[in-house]
Amino acid sequence: MTFDTLKCAATLENLNQVIEFVEEAADRFQLATKKKLGMLIAVEEAFVNVCHYAYPDAEGDASISCGNDNGAFVVEIADSGAPFDVLSLPAPDTTSDIMDRQIGGLGVHFIRTLTDQVSYRREEGNNILQMILHKAEDTPP
Amino acid sequence: MTIQTTKEANATVLTIAGRMDAVTAPEYEKALNEQIAAGESAFVIDFQGLEYISSAGLRALLATAKLLKTKNGQIRLANVLGTVREVFDISGFGSIFQIQDSVSAALADLG
Numbered sequence: 001m002t003f004d005t006l007k008c009a010a011t012l013e014n015l016n017q018v019i020e021f022v023e024e025a026a027d028r029f030q031l032a033t034k035k036k037l038g039m040l041i042a043v044e045e046a047f048v049n050v051c052h053y054a055y056p057d058a059e060g061d062a063s064i065s066c067g068n069d070n071g072a073f074v075v076e077i078a079d080s081g082a083p084f085d086v087l088s089l090p091a092p093d094t095t096s097d098i099m100d101r102q103i104g105g106l107g108v109h110f111i112r113t114l115t116d117q118v119s120y121r122r123e124e125g126n127n128i129l130q131m132i133l134h135k136a137e138d139t140p141p
Numbered sequence: 142m143t144i145q146t147t148k149e150a151n152a153t154v155l156t157i158a159g160r161m162d163a164v165t166a167p168e169y170e171k172a173l174n175e176q177i178a179a180g181e182s183a184f185v186i187d188f189q190g191l192e193y194i195s196s197a198g199l200r201a202l203l204a205t206a207k208l209l210k211t212k213n214g215q216i217r218l219a220n221v222l223g224t225v226r227e228v229f230d231i232s233g234f235g236s237i238f239q240i241q242d243s244v245s246a247a248l249a250d251l252g
């Protein structure tokens with residue numbers, strides 16, 4: 001495993017830096033463009049969630065690690081906020097019409113849909129969301 | 142993200158280019174809200190140059206579309222392509238917005 005890590009304050013001003021960091025790693029990995037764009041959206045959703053919810057009463061850091069793990073492109077986003085598994089949130093209703101559509105809930109839907117595998121773990125006081133994309137165009141079952 | 146505004150005979154066209162993400166989406170919302178406040182009620186949003194949209198971008202689109210609906214306004218999207226189209230499809234937004242293949246088709250649809 002060869003992972004690079006970026007640690008920064010969990011604020012929206014750092015979103016571009018986070019996206020560029022992951023994009024450079026994805027390019028080095030030679031992830032297909034379509035998969036890369038999907039991963040970047042998932043990374044934005046995960047990072048923005050940390051910015052908005054991980055540290056309600058204080059400032060804190062987010063740590064983004066990514067790289068090649070046995071031929072898969074892996075991104076992990078960690079925060080040291082209270083234990084919270086974003087994957088425990090229910091799927092949004094994607095069928096309701098314009099006025100009934102809720103404004104929130106889509107972020108985790110994108111994280112699930114645009115990655116090949118996603119998992120949450122609590123480790124040494126950190127929430128860690130791991131997202132994996134396989135190099136091949138076709139998604140394993 | 143850049144936003145270019147053009148007044149056509151029957152609608153205001155907003156041409157969006159670049160990235161519509163958690164940082165830039167508020168700019169879109171502000172631009173459209175200003176047009177609505179100025180009395181405009183028919184819009185075409187041209188996504189030809191849009192490279193990327195996240196849920197924050199969709200949230201801004203939805204918020205302005207809801208506001209417009211309460212004022213009996215109308216909105217059409219044009220040139221929803223590539224990854225942006227895929228995001229619309231997996232979010233179900235492809236079926237809650239009226240999408241046309243071109244700005245001219247969207248303007249014609251508004252009548």
